[in-house]
Amino acid sequence: MKVLVVGKGGREHTIAWKLSQSKDIEKVFVAPGNDGISIENKCECLKIESIKEILNFVKNNNIDITIVGSEEYLANGIVDKFEESNLKIIGPSQNAAQLESSKIFAKSFMKRHNVQTASFNTFIELKDALEYSKKASYPLVIKADGLAAGKGVFICNSYKDSTQALNELMKEEKFGEAGRKIVVEEYLKGFEASVFLLMDGRNYKFFNVSKDHKKLLEKDQGPNTGGMGAITPHPDVDEKLTKIIFQKIINPTIKGLEEEGLLYKGFLYIGLIIENDEPFVLEYNVRLGDPEAQSMLYLLKSDFSDIINDIEEERVNTTNIEFYDGFSFCLVLSSEGYPFSYAKGERITIKPEITSKIFYSGVKKDGEDLLTNGGRVLSIVNKANTLEEARNIVYEEAEKIHFKSKYYRKDL
Incomplete structure (x- = not known):
């Protein structure tokens, strides 16, 4: 089989690496990828980025199946374009991708189908949002409606905080179109969990649950990021809590997707916060998370290409999912200044005795x-x-990698 993975980050590197381990995979192309991915066996990065270029490559090179990692391509309708050409692709339609690309769409979906989530209000006018925040109870959460690479969420402790966040989003348009409409919701205090399901357009199967760390600074302080590390399986989600998550989150979500014709072939990520043993949905993502993908797929024992084929053939409910015993620990090394401004072009050195996967x-x-x-x-x-043990190994090996502005959290 020849496979194409769409995207360019650590998630796509992990998907490509895991697929390359299968004896059934001849070649893994990644578009556009990055130069680190091309180091992997069987993997080749393509310097193409537009949906049109990607579609033409698949047509002209007999690619058996395409897996979309990046949310931007999904929001822009890559799956619809592929299906118009009868090409096999793993991901949601543009309509279903609104579960991630629009917070307002997602929250309204949750409300319609009794999926437990924080109470919320939506705004399209700055003056109305400012007026509401004057009378609101604090803390509260302000979210950009559209895609903002995991950074369009503000936890506000005062009217001053909310004024700054609202002005950045709706007046200064810091995130462009993404922040012109916003969601304001109640603040829930607890721990977060990332639940992943496999879906084939008809059936679904539970995959795993990970612990993500979105805050930049230690003790979960500072701005939101795309994610600073992940642990699989989640150390604080037990069997009892999992049953509640199925009852109050997963089952009504799947029922709602069926009723609205939004079931698709791919991955569903449900971001939760657990407050007083009760799960509430923070967000839906319609693809694998990053860095959760790194943590989960590293721990996956099953052949990932078999799972992908079962998704495509609409038999995911019978697919074999087996993980190694124990825990997987993923630590992100970032450039100091992320998620705002940061230096580029610094030389990366890695000591040869490193045993962890990069x-x-x-x-x-x-x-x-x-x-x-x-x-x-x-x-x-x-x-x-x-x-x-997993944590100690990774933290030791973080010291074997060097670049000038290296930064990572030391408390995961």
Whole structure:
């Protein structure tokens, strides 16, 4: 089989690497990818980015199936274009992708189908949002409606905070079109969990639940990021809580997708916050998360290409999903200044005795050297029988990687 993975970050590197391990996979192309991915066996990155270019490549090179990692392509309708040409692709239609590309669409969906979530209000006018925030109870959460690479969420402790956030989103248009409409919701205090389901357009299957760390700074302080690390399985989600998650979140979500004709072939990520043993949905994503993908797929024992084929053939309910025992720990190394401004072009050096797996996010080649080329530069992943052991290995090996502005959280 020849496979194409669409996207360019650590998630796409992980998908490509896991597929390349299958004896049934001849070649994995990644568009546009990054120079770190091309190091992998069987993997080749393509310097193409537009949906039209990607579609033409698939048609002209007998690609068996395409897997979309990046949310932007899904929001822009890549799946619809492929299906018009009768090409096999894993991902939601543009309509179903609104579960991620529009917070207002997602929250309204949750309300219609009794999926437990925080109470909320939506606004399209700055003056109305400011007026509401004057009378609101604090803290509260303000979210950009559209895609903002995981950064369009503000936790506001005062009217001053909310005024600043609303002005950044709706007046200064810091996130462009994404922030012209907003959601204001009640603040829930608890721990977060990332639940992943496999869907084939008719059936679904539980995949795993991970612990993500979105805040930049230690003790979960600072701005939101795309994610600073992940643990699989989630150490705080037990069997009892999982049953409640199925009852109050997963089952009504799937029922709602069926009723609205939004079931699709791919992955559904349900971001939860657990407050007083009750799960509430923070967001839906319609693809694998990053860095959760790095943590989950590193721990996956089953052949990932078999799972992908079962999704395509609409038999995911019978697919074999097996994970290694123990825990997988993923730590993101970023450039200092991320998620705002940061340096690029710094040389990355890695000591040869490193045993952990490295997945690259923001890098480029300069001769034989790899240079930093993004906010999140790479992820280090390893597994062990205990979480403490996996964590210790990864933190030790983080010291074996160097670039000038290296930053990572030390408290995951």
